[in-house]
Amino acid sequence: MHALILGAAGMIGRRLVDALVAEGRVGGQPLTALTLLDVVAPAAPEGFTGPVRAEAADLSAPGIAEAAIRARPEVIFHLAAVVSGEAEADFDLGYRVNLDATRALFEAIRAAHAAEGYRPRVVFTSSLAVFGPPFPGIIPDDFSLRPATCYGTQKAMGELLLADYARRGFLDGIGIRLPTICVRPGKPNKAASGFFSGIIREPLAGQPAVLPVPDTVRHWFASPAAAVGFLTHAAGLDLARLGLRRNLTMPGVSATVAEEIEALRRAAGDAAVALIRCEPDERILRIVETWPEAFDPAAATELGFRADDSFDAIVARHVAEFHGG
Amino acid sequence: MHALILGAAGMIGRRLVDALVAEGRVGGQPLTALTLLDVVAPAAPEGFTGPVRAEAADLSAPGIAEAAIRARPEVIFHLAAVVSGEAEADFDLGYRVNLDATRALFEAIRAAHAAEGYRPRVVFTSSLAVFGPPFPGIIPDDFSLRPATCYGTQKAMGELLLADYARRGFLDGIGIRLPTICVRPGKPNKAASGFFSGIIREPLAGQPAVLPVPDTVRHWFASPAAAVGFLTHAAGLDLARLGLRRNLTMPGVSATVAEEIEALRRAAGDAAVALIRCEPDERILRIVETWPEAFDPAAATELGFRADDSFDAIVARHVAEFHGG
Numbered sequence: 001m002h003a004l005i006l007g008a009a010g011m012i013g014r015r016l017v018d019a020l021v022a023e024g025r026v027g028g029q030p031l032t033a034l035t036l037l038d039v040v041a042p043a044a045p046e047g048f049t050g051p052v053r054a055e056a057a058d059l060s061a062p063g064i065a066e067a068a069i070r071a072r073p074e075v076i077f078h079l080a081a082v083v084s085g086e087a088e089a090d091f092d093l094g095y096r097v098n099l100d101a102t103r104a105l106f107e108a109i110r111a112a113h114a115a116e117g118y119r120p121r122v123v124f125t126s127s128l129a130v131f132g133p134p135f136p137g138i139i140p141d142d143f144s145l146r147p148a149t150c151y152g153t154q155k156a157m158g159e160l161l162l163a164d165y166a167r168r169g170f171l172d173g174i175g176i177r178l179p180t181i182c183v184r185p186g187k188p189n190k191a192a193s194g195f196f197s198g199i200i201r202e203p204l205a206g207q208p209a210v211l212p213v214p215d216t217v218r219h220w221f222a223s224p225a226a227a228v229g230f231l232t233h234a235a236g237l238d239l240a241r242l243g244l245r246r247n248l249t250m251p252g253v254s255a256t257v258a259e260e261i262e263a264l265r266r267a268a269g270d271a272a273v274a275l276i277r278c279e280p281d282e283r284i285l286r287i288v289e290t291w292p293e294a295f296d297p298a299a300a301t302e303l304g305f306r307a308d309d310s311f312d313a314i315v316a317r318h319v320a321e322f323h324g325g
Numbered sequence: 326m327h328a329l330i331l332g333a334a335g336m337i338g339r340r341l342v343d344a345l346v347a348e349g350r351v352g353g354q355p356l357t358a359l360t361l362l363d364v365v366a367p368a369a370p371e372g373f374t375g376p377v378r379a380e381a382a383d384l385s386a387p388g389i390a391e392a393a394i395r396a397r398p399e400v401i402f403h404l405a406a407v408v409s410g411e412a413e414a415d416f417d418l419g420y421r422v423n424l425d426a427t428r429a430l431f432e433a434i435r436a437a438h439a440a441e442g443y444r445p446r447v448v449f450t451s452s453l454a455v456f457g458p459p460f461p462g463i464i465p466d467d468f469s470l471r472p473a474t475c476y477g478t479q480k481a482m483g484e485l486l487l488a489d490y491a492r493r494g495f496l497d498g499i500g501i502r503l504p505t506i507c508v509r510p511g512k513p514n515k516a517a518s519g520f521f522s523g524i525i526r527e528p529l530a531g532q533p534a535v536l537p538v539p540d541t542v543r544h545w546f547a548s549p550a551a552a553v554g555f556l557t558h559a560a561g562l563d564l565a566r567l568g569l570r571r572n573l574t575m576p577g578v579s580a581t582v583a584e585e586i587e588a589l590r591r592a593a594g595d596a597a598v599a600l601i602r603c604e605p606d607e608r609i610l611r612i613v614e615t616w617p618e619a620f621d622p623a624a625a626t627e628l629g630f631r632a633d634d635s636f637d638a639i640v641a642r643h644v645a646e647f648h649g650g
């Protein structure tokens with residue numbers, strides 16, 4: 001099986017490539033070739049002996065989608081996106097990358113389907129951002145698509161396209177709404193959601209961290225490893241039984257900030273927790289208050305998607321990767 | 326107020342123009358000018374003394390959206406669409422007209438907003454087709470967008486665009502999900518939904534009608550007059566209180582085919598009912614079984630949208646218009 005990864009240089013994309021290479025399989029078959037694309041050239045993975053094409057490519061530019069699928073990859077992971085803050089700040093860029101490039105990919109696949117019956121598995125990464133307030137306390141699978149951001153709108157439109165192209169048989173698609181990734185590795189950033197990871201990551205590294213919201217704030221999380229597990233699981237599923245429900249909210253861990261902090265305390269003690277400084281930020285609180293707290297991801301759970309066991313497990317995965325266990 | 330009607334030559338469009346002219350007002354203000362566009366030139370309305378531009382125009386062609394709003398109409402009714410069967414049969418046409426032309430309109434408005442602060446009221450006609458099975462018996466306002474057709478997908482994507490452009494302040498938009506229109510005037514057609522109107526319209530005219538499904542089939546209806554009432558009401562509402570819920574399921578009459586037939590009997594007697602011939606059609610039944618039966622349109626009802634009082638009222642409106650009361 002030839003796998004194409006769009007957005008292969010991103011945090012999840014790189015981990016997905018590593019996981020596929022380590023497993024040597026994708027969608028239940030041997031992994032025979034890789035095409036890795038991103039706006040910056042992805043690194044070719046170590047330890048993979050099959051052919052690899054790793055290139056910089058802007059999927060929203062003319063002809064790039066057709067070129068991306070020229071070798072007819074059997075599995076396509078579409079992770080390429082402009083993130084939420086950037087899509088809100090640059091309206092045209094967000095629609096071009098998150099909507100038009102996704103449509104260009106699906107249209108290229110449809111043309112190849114019409115010409116030669118090509119029909120790849122497409123795993124599309126969507127987001128909780130397709131949902132907006134007012135929310136029930138626990139959000140069901142059938143909850144309305146009502147985004148509160150351009151990014152969420154573009155992801156919701158991508159979901160609808162995916163489902164329609166799948167219904168028509170042009171591709172065999174599944175959309176995966178990822179929880180907020182935690183603990184996100186790397187440096188602190190200005191994203192409104194950054195503190196959810198920062199208050200774990202920074203104290204574990206002996207660094208101070210700022211908490212801008214009350215510790216009663218609740219949200220929906222998955223570790224980077226769990227996210228990669230969702231993607232690889234999605235590549236091998238029998239999707240016929242999904243019917244029209246081609247886009248699924250992934251399971252996650254619903255935790256309050258206070259529960260995050262107690263998990264940190266169990267992993268690293270009071271000294272680590274003491275590195276968290278409360279600095280209320282009304283702007284961030286107003287954004288975070290529009291985010292969902294918990295889901296009942298019944299459809300995905302029934303299909304075998306598995307979240308982290310607990311927020312302690314999320315912390316433990318980060319510790320194992322970055323602090324030698 | 327200058328009103329632009331896109332799709333002004335259609336069944337609802339013509340009635341909307343007549344209603345606006347008869348009322349002499351739109352959105353609570355005097356109606357001062359009309360721009361009427363459709364793929365065939367709409368008739369100029371009688372009895373309107375203000376300036377009228379009535380032209381054939383394909384909104385999906387380059388430059389047409391910009392030209393349509395050149396006079397900066399304060400109220401825009403966007404009814405132009407390729408219907409369900411055609412959008413399914415011609416994939417490219419459906420996306421071009423129902424999605425791309427809608428986006429071109431919104432983009433033209435955004436450009437005028439950026440240049441000069443233009444921000445019209447936009448009333449977008451959507452459809453129950455944004456929903457697909459499995460359904461609960463009564464569908465709530467927060468039910469998932471999960472279309473079962475290309476048409477429903479394109480309408481759902483238009484809803485999402487409308488809400489995003491409204492959230493960003495580029496336009497002041499509201500999406501109106503119309504029930505199935507009944508009694509639809511005109512000749513019998515091949516639409517899967519045609520029989521819902523045909524079994525009333527044809528017997529009232531002394532003609533035979535075919536019923537292809539069991540009389541236990543239930544669906545959600547509004548008369549043409551009620552649909553026009555939704556549109557004119559939407560033009561004058563204060564939308565600030567909608568929040569992110571910019572797209573609303575309209576109230577309707579939930580009726581079974583048996584209830585339709587009893588209303589026909591009360592209006593026109595047993596002789597009319599005897600003109601209905603049962604001819605089960607498995608193909609039509611399979612389509613109709615994927616359609617919703619009833620809604621709880623709480624948000625629209627709270628905003629003052631009003632359905633027909635009963636299926637008898639729906640029949641009476643048709644009789645009054647076509648059979649002299």
